[in-house]
Amino acid sequence: MARMxxxxxxxxxxxxxxxxxxxxxxxxxxxxxxxxxxxxxxxxFLAILLTAVTSILAFAPxxxxxxQLVPGNFSIGILYIFAVFSIFPPAMMIGGWASNSxxxxxxxxxxxxxxxxxxxxxxxxxxxxxxxxxSFSLISITEYQYANGWNLIQHxxxxxxxxxxxxxxxxSVAETERVPFDIPEAxxxxxxxxxxxxxxxxxxxxxxxxxxxxxxxxxxFIYLFLGGYNPIxxxxxxxxxxxxxxxxxxVQFLTLTIKVYLLVVIAGWMRAALARLRIDQLLNLGWxxxxxxxxxxxxxxxxxxxxxxxxxxxxxxxxx
Amino acid sequence: MIDATWYLGLSxxxxxxxxxxxLTQKNAMRILISVEIMLxxxxxxxxxxxxxxxxxxxxxxxxxxxxxxxxxxxxxxxIGLAIFLSVYRNFGEITVSNIxxxxxxxxxx
Amino acid sequence: xxxxxxxIFITVAIFLIITMYMTWTVEKTMQxxxxxxxxxxxxxxxxxxxxxxxxxxFQLSIYGGGISVLLLFAALLAQHDxxxxxxxxxxxxxxxxxxxxxxxxxxxxxxxxxxILAITNTNYNTENSVLGDSERTVSEAFLDTARFSHQLWxxxxxxxxxxxxxxxxxxxxxxxxxxxxxxxxxxxDIMKMRYETKEDAK
Numbered sequence: 001m002a003r004m005x006x007x008x009x010x011x012x013x014x015x016x017x018x019x020x021x022x023x024x025x026x027x028x029x030x031x032x033x034x035x036x037x038x039x040x041x042x043x044x045f046l047a048i049l050l051t052a053v054t055s056i057l058a059f060a061p062x063x064x065x066x067x068q069l070v071p072g073n074f075s076i077g078i079l080y081i082f083a084v085f086s087i088f089p090p091a092m093m094i095g096g097w098a099s100n101s102x103x104x105x106x107x108x109x110x111x112x113x114x115x116x117x118x119x120x121x122x123x124x125x126x127x128x129x130x131x132x133x134x135s136f137s138l139i140s141i142t143e144y145q146y147a148n149g150w151n152l153i154q155h156x157x158x159x160x161x162x163x164x165x166x167x168x169x170x171x172s173v174a175e176t177e178r179v180p181f182d183i184p185e186a187x188x189x190x191x192x193x194x195x196x197x198x199x200x201x202x203x204x205x206x207x208x209x210x211x212x213x214x215x216x217x218x219x220x221f222i223y224l225f226l227g228g229y230n231p232i233x234x235x236x237x238x239x240x241x242x243x244x245x246x247x248x249x250x251v252q253f254l255t256l257t258i259k260v261y262l263l264v265v266i267a268g269w270m271r272a273a274l275a276r277l278r279i280d281q282l283l284n285l286g287w288x289x290x291x292x293x294x295x296x297x298x299x300x301x302x303x304x305x306x307x308x309x310x311x312x313x314x315x316x317x318x319x320x
Numbered sequence: 321m322i323d324a325t326w327y328l329g330l331s332x333x334x335x336x337x338x339x340x341x342x343l344t345q346k347n348a349m350r351i352l353i354s355v356e357i358m359l360x361x362x363x364x365x366x367x368x369x370x371x372x373x374x375x376x377x378x379x380x381x382x383x384x385x386x387x388x389x390x391x392x393x394x395x396x397x398x399i400g401l402a403i404f405l406s407v408y409r410n411f412g413e414i415t416v417s418n419i420x421x422x423x424x425x426x427x428x429x
Numbered sequence: 430x431x432x433x434x435x436x437i438f439i440t441v442a443i444f445l446i447i448t449m450y451m452t453w454t455v456e457k458t459m460q461x462x463x464x465x466x467x468x469x470x471x472x473x474x475x476x477x478x479x480x481x482x483x484x485x486x487f488q489l490s491i492y493g494g495g496i497s498v499l500l501l502f503a504a505l506l507a508q509h510d511x512x513x514x515x516x517x518x519x520x521x522x523x524x525x526x527x528x529x530x531x532x533x534x535x536x537x538x539x540x541x542x543x544x545i546l547a548i549t550n551t552n553y554n555t556e557n558s559v560l561g562d563s564e565r566t567v568s569e570a571f572l573d574t575a576r577f578s579h580q581l582w583x584x585x586x587x588x589x590x591x592x593x594x595x596x597x598x599x600x601x602x603x604x605x606x607x608x609x610x611x612x613x614x615x616x617x618d619i620m621k622m623r624y625e626t627k628e629d630a631k
Contacts, residue, residue, distance in 0.1 A: 040457075040459075040460065042460065042463075043459070043460065043463055046463060046467075074482055074570070075482055075483070075570040075571040075573070075574040076482045076483050076485075076486050076574060079483070079486040079490075080482070080485075080486055082486070082490060083485070083486040083487075083489035083490040083493075083494070084489065085494075086489065086490045086493060086494025086495070087466075087470070087489065087493050087494060087497075089494065089497075089498050090463075090466055090493070090494070090497040090498050090501055093498065093501045093502075094459075094463050094466075094501070097459055097501075097505065105505075109502075112498055112501075112502075116495075116498060119494070135571075136574070137571070322434055322435055322438050322478065322479075325545050326438060326442075327475070327479070328541075328545065329541045329545060330442050330445070330475075332537070332540030332541040332543070333446070333537050333540065333541055334445060334446075334449060335540055336533060336536040336537035336539075336540045337446070337449045337450075337533070337537070338449075339536060340453075340532070340533040340536065341449075341452065341453055344453075345453065347458060349458040349461070349462070349500075349503065349504055349507065350452065350453070350458065350461055352500075353452055353461055353462065353465045353500070354452070354453075356465060356469075356492075356496070357449060357452070357465070357468065360468070360469065360472045360492075363472070363484075363488075364472060364475060364476075367475075367476055367479050367481055367484060368479065370481075371479055371480070378576055380573070380576055380577050380580055381580075381585075383481055383483070383484055383577055384577070384580060384581060384585050384588060386484055387484070387487060387588065387592075388588055388591075388592065390487060390488065390491050390492065391491075391592035391595065391596060392592075392595065393492075393496070394491060394492075394495060394496055394596065394599075395595045395596050395598070395599035396599075397496050397499060397500065398499060398596075398599045398600065398603045399599050399602055399603050399606070401499060401500070401503040401603070402602070402603035402604075402606040402607045403606060404503060404507055405503060405506060405507055405606075405607050406606050406607065408506070408507040408509075409609075412509070413509050414507050414509065
């Protein structure tokens with residue numbers, strides 16, 4: 001990122017600066033833990049607790065291979081991640097209020113408004129994929145993409161997968177408060193927004209939460225639209241020779257790692273290069289443009305998949 | 321196996337707690353919070369009854385009714401909070417024993 | 430495994446009672462609101478133990494994600510000096526904390542005993558009673574979620590349109606209740622420049 005901005009980054013600690021992050025972490029943990037005078041003790045603690053716990057919990061339904069390394073194969077995989085993420089806006093508001101400072105309060109309001117505005121287009125994009133696949137579970141979604149090619153580049157649904165993927169990507173950038181949507185952390189205006197008053201280990205946990213959110217949203221984009229651990233973008237048959245290659249556990253793991261790496265690099269690229277949106281531009285984009293576009297894309301996707309005969313909403317369910 | 325009577329007992333206790341809150345709180349926001357507690361305890365009882373009578377035969381009516389209750393609670397909370405904001409604008413406070421426009425009352429403390 | 434689930438149930442039950450108590454006795458409404466958020470999260474965990482993963486997700490996302498933000502915003506906008514609950518005129522001349530707690534205990538014990546009596550005197554299918562079933566397989570969980578959505582589509586297909594109309598009405602109604610026209614003198618200078626028309630400037 002420093003090279004993209006034309007300056008020298010931290011290169012002193014360790015060779016090429018790779019030990020900078022652990023050094024920062026140790027420094028943060030050893031700092032003094034302050035608390036503003038009028039701050040609400042329980043609320044101050046609770047905000048950090050909720051954000052850190054929910055961002056760690058959200059890793060549960062993510063599979064790293066076919067039925068391997070899955071901590072919990074819920075029947076509601078995606079819905080669970082969405083539910084756990086939706087605790088993040090109230091937690092930010094509690095943190096902003098409990099800090100007893102004007103900047104934190106305003107930052108909390110802006111953060112909650114932005115997060116709530118972009119939850120809905122994100123959920124519509126998720127719904128698009130879930131309807132086509134017929135299951136909430138992330139393993140089933142990836143298996144579907146084995147049989148039918150990556151969801152992002154499907155031509156049968158008039159590239160609605162591309163539209164929904166694009167909306168999901170930008171909504172997830174807004175949900176994780178990354179540049180260009182990082183108003184709540186606007187460093188020149190609001191001094192870290194709702195996170196201003198959090199000191200040593202609290203700050204470390206908040207930064208951990210931010211990077212974990214980055215990982216989780218990148219992983220979600222990969223599982224929903226880029227085929228998860230599937231290295232082949234087109235549909236492959238079960239009996240062909242590619243199938244054994246594509247379902248080999250090591251290949252799956254490697255594919256996933258490479259994809260996550262690419263997406264994190266793209267996130268760092270955006271952070272280095274892009275400027276910040278204003279709060280009313282941001283909310284305009286979310287409510288006035290993304291919401292109708294994702295709604296129409298979802299309806300077109302539904303119509304096309306029913307017409308193609310891939311899903312049949314009236315089929316009977318096996319009861320036992 | 322958790323016995324269903326535990327769920328129902330907890331639901332009853334929480335319902336009584338919510339009722340207590342509604343009857344004794346002076347702040348309208350806390351009354352709304354206690355109403356939410358009551359609705360949630362009813363949801364708990366709903367899910368418990370579904371587990372008792374329904375899950376073995378694939379009948380999920382309890383969950384669906386709990387979903388309806390969640391939706392109704394959301395709508396009611398929205399309207400209630402809008403009313404509280406209007407009242408706050410006109411009276412400057414939200415304490416329910418001080419909000420009256422009909423006649424002069426003695427405010428019991 | 431079932432002892433583990435029972436332990437979780439008891440822990441969450443105590444947690445719920447503590448958060449409920451705290452919502453009555455803290456000083457500010459914002460604090461009561463976030464104790465309520467903890468209460469909602471606790472209830473969702475109980476749903477998860479009762480083998481209904483989808484109700485867990487719904488409770489967390491609707492209550493914990495939507496209504497919580499609503500309550501927090503409203504608690505911030507309608508804040509004023511509170512004082513703890515004191516004996517109110519609902520009890521007539523009897524005031525004081527002891528009467529209230531005793532009324533609460535009577536209510537609570539009644540509400541606990543009555544359903545237990547009702548249940549233990551009815552015959553319900555004990556072999557079909559599954560709450561906190563720890564030997565459930567993954568495919569059964571999937572089947573429950575699929576059955577839930579199937580029932581929403583076929584038998585109870587009125588639910589989602591009904592809820593959407595209800596919530597739409599609530600949305601429009603609350604906007605209408607809260608919206609107000611600002612007089613030009615109330616606004617700050619920057620907002621005045623934005624919204625001033627030519628007639629006001631004359």
